[in-house]
Amino acid sequence: MMMMGPMGMPNMQMQMGMQGGNAFMNMNNFGMNSQGEDEEWLKGFALGVQEVKGTQEEVDDGRPKLNAIFTTTKGKKTNMILSHGTTIDQAIEKYLKKMGNIELYRNKSNRICFLFNGAQMKFGDQTKVENYFGHNTNPNIIVNDVYNLIGA
Numbered sequence: 001m002m003m004m005g006p007m008g009m010p011n012m013q014m015q016m017g018m019q020g021g022n023a024f025m026n027m028n029n030f031g032m033n034s035q036g037e038d039e040e041w042l043k044g045f046a047l048g049v050q051e052v053k054g055t056q057e058e059v060d061d062g063r064p065k066l067n068a069i070f071t072t073t074k075g076k077k078t079n080m081i082l083s084h085g086t087t088i089d090q091a092i093e094k095y096l097k098k099m100g101n102i103e104l105y106r107n108k109s110n111r112i113c114f115l116f117n118g119a120q121m122k123f124g125d126q127t128k129v130e131n132y133f134g135h136n137t138n139p140n141i142i143v144n145d146v147y148n149l150i151g152a
Contacts, residue, residue, distance in 0.1 A: 066129060070095050072143045072150060088125035088132055099150050112149050115142040
C-alpha cells in the first residue's frame with residue numbers, strides 16, 4: 001500500500017522504508033540525468049549551436065536579401081540567403097555547393113532540376129533573383145532530384 005503525501009504525491013519516505021536502500025538512489029536520479037547523459041546532451045546542444053552559426057553564411061553587405069527555401073522532392077528544406085544582384089545561376093551554384101554536390105553544377109547536370117512557380121530555373125540564367133522572384137522575399141524552390149543525387 002502506497003502512502004500519499006501532500007497534493008496526492010507518493011510519500012517518498014514511506015516508499016524508501018518499503019523498498020530499502022535503493023529508493024534513495026532512485027530518488028537522487030529522479031528527474032536528473034547521470035553525468036554521461038549530461039555530457040551527451042551538451043555535445044548535442046553544441047552541435048545545434050554550431051549549425052545555427054553555420055546558417056549565418058553571409059556578411060551584411062548592405063544589399064537587400066531574400067530567403068530562398070529549396071525543398072527537395074523528399075521534403076528536405078534548405079534555406080539560402082541570397083543578396084539582391086545574385087543571378088539565378090549563382091543561386092543554383094551556391095545551393096549545390098552547400099549540399100556538397102558542386103559537380104552537378106560544373107557538369108550542368110540535366111538529372112536534377114529546380115522549379116519555381118511551375119517554371120524551370122536554368123543553369124546559366126543571368127537574371128537577378130530580385131527580378132526573377134518579383135516581390136516574393138521567401139520563394140520556395142522545388143528541387144526535383146529524381147535520381148537521388150543530393151541524397152536528401
